[in-house]
Amino acid sequence: MEEKNLYPTICPYCSLGCGFFLEVKEGKVAGLSYMPGHPVNEGSLCPKGNASTEILTHPDRLLHPLQKTETSWKEIGWEEAMSLAATKMGSALKEYGPDALAFLGSAKCSNEENYLFQKIARLLGTNNVDNCARLCHASTLTGLGKSLGAGAMTNPLSDLENSDCIFVVGSNFAENHPVISRWILRAKERGAFVIVADPRRTPSTWLSDLFLRLRPGTDVALLNGMMHVIVSEGLQDREFIRKRTLGFERLEKILSEYAPEAASAITGVPAGDIIKAAREYAKANAAAILYSMGITQHISGTDNVIACSDLALICGQVRKKGAGIFPLRGQNNVQGACDMGALSEYFPGYGKVGDKEAAARLKKIWAAEKLSEKPGLTTAKMSEAAHAGKLKALYLLGEDPVNSHPDSLNVRKALEKLDFLVVQDIFMTDTAEYADLILPAAAWAEKEGSFTSTERRVQWVSRAIAPPGEAKADLEILQGFAEKLGLGLEYRDAGEVLAEISRAAPMYGGITKERLLQAYGVSWPCPESGHPGTPIMHTERFNTPDGLARLIPVEYRLPAESPEPAYPFLLTTGRTGLHYNGGSMSRRSSFLLEKEPELFVEINPSDAQTMKIEEGNNIILETRRGSTQAKARLTERVSRGVFFMPFHFSGTNMLTGDALDREAGIPEFKVSACRVRRV
Ligand code: SF4
Numbered sequence: 001m002e003e004k005n006l007y008p009t010i011c012p013y014c015s016l017g018c019g020f021f022l023e024v025k026e027g028k029v030a031g032l033s034y035m036p037g038h039p040v041n042e043g044s045l046c047p048k049g050n051a052s053t054e055i056l057t058h059p060d061r062l063l064h065p066l067q068k069t070e071t072s073w074k075e076i077g078w079e080e081a082m083s084l085a086a087t088k089m090g091s092a093l094k095e096y097g098p099d100a101l102a103f104l105g106s107a108k109c110s111n112e113e114n115y116l117f118q119k120i121a122r123l124l125g126t127n128n129v130d131n132c133a134r135l136c137h138a139s140t141l142t143g144l145g146k147s148l149g150a151g152a153m154t155n156p157l158s159d160l161e162n163s164d165c166i167f168v169v170g171s172n173f174a175e176n177h178p179v180i181s182r183w184i185l186r187a188k189e190r191g192a193f194v195i196v197a198d199p200r201r202t203p204s205t206w207l208s209d210l211f212l213r214l215r216p217g218t219d220v221a222l223l224n225g226m227m228h229v230i231v232s233e234g235l236q237d238r239e240f241i242r243k244r245t246l247g248f249e250r251l252e253k254i255l256s257e258y259a260p261e262a263a264s265a266i267t268g269v270p271a272g273d274i275i276k277a278a279r280e281y282a283k284a285n286a287a288a289i290l291y292s293m294g295i296t297q298h299i300s301g302t303d304n305v306i307a308c309s310d311l312a313l314i315c316g317q318v319r320k321k322g323a324g325i326f327p328l329r330g331q332n333n334v335q336g337a338c339d340m341g342a343l344s345e346y347f348p349g350y351g352k353v354g355d356k357e358a359a360a361r362l363k364k365i366w367a368a369e370k371l372s373e374k375p376g377l378t379t380a381k382m383s384e385a386a387h388a389g390k391l392k393a394l395y396l397l398g399e400d401p402v403n404s405h406p407d408s409l410n411v412r413k414a415l416e417k418l419d420f421l422v423v424q425d426i427f428m429t430d431t432a433e434y435a436d437l438i439l440p441a442a443a444w445a446e447k448e449g450s451f452t453s454t455e456r457r458v459q460w461v462s463r464a465i466a467p468p469g470e471a472k473a474d475l476e477i478l479q480g481f482a483e484k485l486g487l488g489l490e491y492r493d494a495g496e497v498l499a500e501i502s503r504a505a506p507m508y509g510g511i512t513k514e515r516l517l518q519a520y521g522v523s524w525p526c527p528e529s530g531h532p533g534t535p536i537m538h539t540e541r542f543n544t545p546d547g548l549a550r551l552i553p554v555e556y557r558l559p560a561e562s563p564e565p566a567y568p569f570l571l572t573t574g575r576t577g578l579h580y581n582g583g584s585m586s587r588r589s590s591f592l593l594e595k596e597p598e599l600f601v602e603i604n605p606s607d608a609q610t611m612k613i614e615e616g617n618n619i620i621l622e623t624r625r626g627s628t629q630a631k632a633r634l635t636e637r638v639s640r641g642v643f644f645m646p647f648h649f650s651g652t653n654m655l656t657g658d659a660l661d662r663e664a665g666i667p668e669f670k671v672s673a674c675r676v677r678r679v
Contacts, residue, residue, distance in 0.1 A: 017452075112475055122372070457521045495512070571672045586648060629679060
């Protein structure tokens, strides 16, 4: 009898990059075992991590390339599938030009796969390439990019243990990134003060010493209010501001409008609590700000992130142990997909599209004659272009926009307008129903490659088992497609792609497969071989050209929608601990589905009483975009007038709107005016 083999791997769900071992027996997954030495999770896994192997053996896995027929789907071979994809994309290119094509990469796919994907798009002459970071943390890239010169987490997650004050804003980490609770609890045991600002009372607020229940979309007013207190009480770090930042005078000027009483009138948070939060944060030896999609998914997402950064900078709460800014990303490779340039405005390593020097570097590495200088379409703009008849062919890598993009009825109509849609995924999805061609892909444990976690830790995943049926690794599929288009792109394996990445993206300069195989990965920036990696960024200088951080004044703005007589309530959406993104993976886990089987909506009991809604009633929520049915959950978690719905089930994003942050292009998922009625 063959023994079990253990393969080190990382969790395919959220961005923390928790490690564990896959147990493989006779070529099949036999279970998982924990990895106590892993520096992020120390052996623990949340329910999603524990359930992750279920997707590998699920009977719904796509096994063959499928071509749409008049009435159904027919199985075709890989040769035919690759020819079809290349012919259709190639003819759209020839007839309408490169910008009639678009490519949507995947934060579930590896760095190498995203790198190759965007390279194909750019070699075909378009920057119409994006990934789902546009929907969750594009405002981190723009906000921290403008402020610090790098849109990334400043310190490792485990460093939260060293914080004396942890300010959590717009993140229900205890449910959605639960493994980091360990670091926060350890800080609390040392006496750290924890502040949580959120419109909802969540398990994360149970860990707080001070809960600031703010109105949805008022984060800038809260942050400016805290900074007003800090500056008016002289608690700012004057020396740090003088030596390491620019722009304090302009910031100080606008803060005068955000006295605690004024901030309280906007946010609904008592002025005394704003003052207390400000003093605790500013006086701490080391204070951390931890945020997530509660602040990024707004039309003011970039401003919200900048305000967090301003707060940290005026207090000198960066560049040292226990202090820093911790954006908690969504999917397991959001950071990596962005680093790889699967973004319409950035090349690999964040060279700006349109920047001649960045383009020249890349052209040399790729031996390309020409690269488009025009920034491409973001995900939202791809929909608009399809509606306008300008976008003709779309290649989707492991994403399900019908469930994960806002205003999903509109997304469906956009997909119908395309001449050709290719979907490459591990499961059939609501989006794949619209495809002309479906390509069956390998899941994470069935292929090799690197993934970059939210703390910039680049880790290698080795192939543990073979993909089912005729499914192939995404890298192999993309190479086959590129070959049919005459682009070449021959690489022996993912390691060889990573070697090219290390030349194209300077912060990966010293990262190789061999190095990543050694132990628990490397944190970028790692500019050359022998460099140890950089767990804490900005210790000596920021990533701006002059090394100084920018203090940028931002003003509170109303969300795109406010309650009005026809839609008198506010709907906010978010994650639960048991599901993930659009649910294409987590809703296929019997373990997770049994515990959280269907779409629900949280309603304050007082609102429910007024509308005669009882626990468990089926109710219909309506916004200007559409309506959907959900089970009522009566709870004080939400305030009066505010409803909460998770976005892991079909239906939620029929309600959300597509108003965008003007810099980051991120939609305002977090605020929609709505009404409700009983079924
Ligand atoms: Fe996976 Fe995230 Fe859970 Fe860790 S916290 S086990 S990475 S889903």
